[in-house]
Amino acid sequence: MNKSINRNIDAFRKNIDDIDEKILELINERLSVADEIGKIKKKGGTLVLDTSREKMIFQRLLSLNKGPISPDRLHHIFAEIIAVSRGIQTPWIISYLGPEAEFTHTAAMNHFGHSVSFLQQDGIRDVFHEVARGACRYGVVPIENSTEGTLNNTLDLFLKSNLKICAELYRQGSYDLLSRGTGSIKELHVIFSDKRAISQCRKWLKRNLVDIRLEKCLSTSKAVQKALKEPGSAAVAGKDVGQLYQMDILESNIEDTPHNITRFLVIGRDAVPRTGNDKTSIMFVTPHIPGGLHRVLNPIAQAGINMVKLESRPTRNENWQYLFFADLEGHIEDKVIEDTVSEMKGICLHLKFLGSYPRAITSY
Secondary structure, eight states: OOHHHHHHHHHHHHHHHHHHHHHHHHHHHHHHHHHHHHHHHHHHTOOSOOHHHHHHHHHHHHHHOOSSOOHHHHHHHHHHHHHHHHHHHOOOEEEEESSTTSHHHHHHHHHHOSSSEEEEESSHHHHHHHHHTTSSSEEEEEEEETTTEEOHHHHHHTTTOOOEEEEEEEEEOOOEEEESSOOOGGGOOEEEEEHHHHHHTHHHHHHHOTTSEEEEESSHHHHHHHHHHSTTEEEEEOHHHHHHTTOEEEEOOOOSSTTOEEEEEEEESOOOOOOSSEEEEEEEEOOSSTTHHHHHHHHHHHHTOOEEEEEEEEOSSSTTOEEEEEEEESOTTSHHHHHHHHHHHHHSSEEEEEEEEEOOOOBO
16 A cells, blocks of 8 residues: 555544544533433423433434435434433333343334343233333333234233333344354254244245254244254344354345334333324223224224224133223324323223323334
8 A cells, every 4th residue: 555545544534533522522512411401300300211302303313314324323323322311311221021132122222222221021021010110210012013913911911000101113023044153054954943933934944944843942042042052053033143142144034024023112100292293002991882892983083083003802801801902193192182082981991091102213
C-alpha cells in the first residue's frame, strides 16, 4: 500500500475519531437529560416505560432518516440508547419465557435493549408470577403464532391476573440446521429439535432428511446441547441459539413458511398513555341467551370500531360456557372505546379490561 493511500485512510480515520467524540458527547448529554426526566417521574409517580413516547421517538427518527442505515438497524441503535437511559432512571429486571437466546428472549432484548437485566423463566405462569410479586418490572410472553395460532396458556393466565398488557412485539421466526464438526448433511444420522421447530420445518425435513431420525427435546437450546455431544447429529434451531453455542450452519432458513411471525406481549402493572395508533384488549363472557355473542359484539359494530382479533376459550367453570378475548383498534382513553366497552360490560356476564397499548411498528 503506497504512502498516498495511507495518508487518505489516516485522514478518514481522523474524521471518524472526531465524529465518535461528538457522538459520545451527545450520548452523555442525552443520558443527563434522561436522568433529570427520571427524577421528575419519580417525584410524580409516573411510569418509566412510556411506550407511547418511545414509539413517537422511533417514528420521528425513521421519518428523518435519509442515510444508508436501514430502519431495523436504526431502531436497534436507538433502542439500546433508550435502554441505557432507562437504566439511569431506575434499574430494571425483565422476566421472560426461556431458554436463553430463543425467540422470546431475543424479542425482549430487541425491545428493551441489552442494558437491562433479564431473568429466564421455565414457564409462562412463572413470568406472570415474578412480575405480579414485583420481583421483575415487566415480563415478555408469547401470545400467538401466524402459522400455529394462539397460545391458550397465555390467555388463561389473564383470567386471575391483575397485570396489564403494556406493549406488543412481533418477531419473525427462522430456523437453521446446525451442527459442529459435521461437514455435510450426508454424515447425519439424527436431528434434535423441539416440537414447535419440527412442526414448522416438517416439509423441509421430510424432503431433505427422509431417512434420518428426528428426536424431540424440550427446547431448541436443549437440542443444540445434545447435538454438541453426539457425532453425526444436528439440531434445528434459531440463529441466535446457534451463535450462543458457536454452531456451524449446514442449511439456513429451512422453515416451511418464510414469513412465520410470533406475537409477544409485554406484561406489567402500568397503564400506558394513548399514541393515536393503539390496541385495546378485553376478555368477556357472554350471557346465556340465543344470539348472546351477537348482542355483545353489536356495540362494536355500531361504533364502527375495527375488531382485529376474537378468540374463544372454555371457561372451565361451567360446561359449554366460553370466554372470549378481543383486540380492538383504539385506546381506552378514546371516548368511543371507553363508551363501547362500558356498554358491553352492561351486557356481559363478566368483562375484564386487559390493557391499551401502542400497536407494534417493527417486526424483529
